[in-house]
Amino acid sequence: MKIVIVDDDPLVCQSLKLMLELEDDFVVIGTAGNGQEALNFCKERDEKPDLILMDIRMPVMDGIESTKQIKKDFPRILIMMLTTFQDEPNIRLALQAGANGYLIKSTAEKNMTQQIRALQSGSSVFDETVVQKLVEPRADRLELLTDRENAVAERVAQGLSNKEIAEYLFLSVGTVRNTLSVILDKLELRDRTQLAIFYLRHKK
Template identity: 65%
Template sequence: MDGIESTRIIKEHWPGIQIMVLTTFQDESNIRQALQAGAEGYLLKSASIENMAQQIRTLASGSTVLDAEVLKTIMEPDYKSFDELTDRENDIVECVARGLSNQEIADDLFLSAGTVRNMLSVILDKLEIRDRTQLAIYYLQRNEE
């Protein structure tokens, strides 16, 4: 089993044990899963020995510990570029950012609503974005830069 599942099982049986995840994985999904499983800390193996020692002492004192890079990952996810999308997918993203429904996008782009829904799922997957609201916000922020 992996560390996340191990954390979940340990916390079920011994909830008082404090768990620090020490890993190379810095993606948002792993971080959130580890914390949801009950880990009180998440530290990257790339941290200096001095930093690791300090973080472990902090955890032992009862505080939650997140590596600075981990916190940055959670607060500012590193989304993929819109360059990875086809022209048609970018058209759909622009329509989502304008607040159009799937049916309105379908009407504007001469597609079926089902095709729009399927393409939107592909877009969210490619960009590793959770939902259309997050997609619209990200699109608008990127175009302001």
């Protein structure tokens, strides 16, 4: 099985490579430090990977966007998300992008080879904590927001910039930026795009 490892930490790439190549039927044909490099690898190399182990948060292009683009152009390539993030928005976005599996780094090392072989055989592979996130009913976290935070979130969902929100709500840009950071933390979201999607889906 030909594998590409995508992670912005070179030590993670190297340790995974060493571990996987202990198996006779696994060969790591490349590593990449971000999603764009992974996409370029698939486009430029004649030898395509059978499987990509993909981190989520990386510079230049994150793993979710990379997964989406790779799956669009190379649907037969299997992609396993291998990350520290176990929040529901990231999980759902990864699955929507076409990921075939989702593992948490802290628990994946114990049976990584078995999980890869399960994926290769056609099974979807998900960490137990990921499954729990997907099946548990979601609390309406919007109730955690203050009136100001809710107002900022609403304007983000409308597509306004920080400057436009500041002018609309008579706040400083710095206050809007800080408020947005608090909102993302409370709702366990990664960026304003996720916030906009979350708000539009869950607002009453």
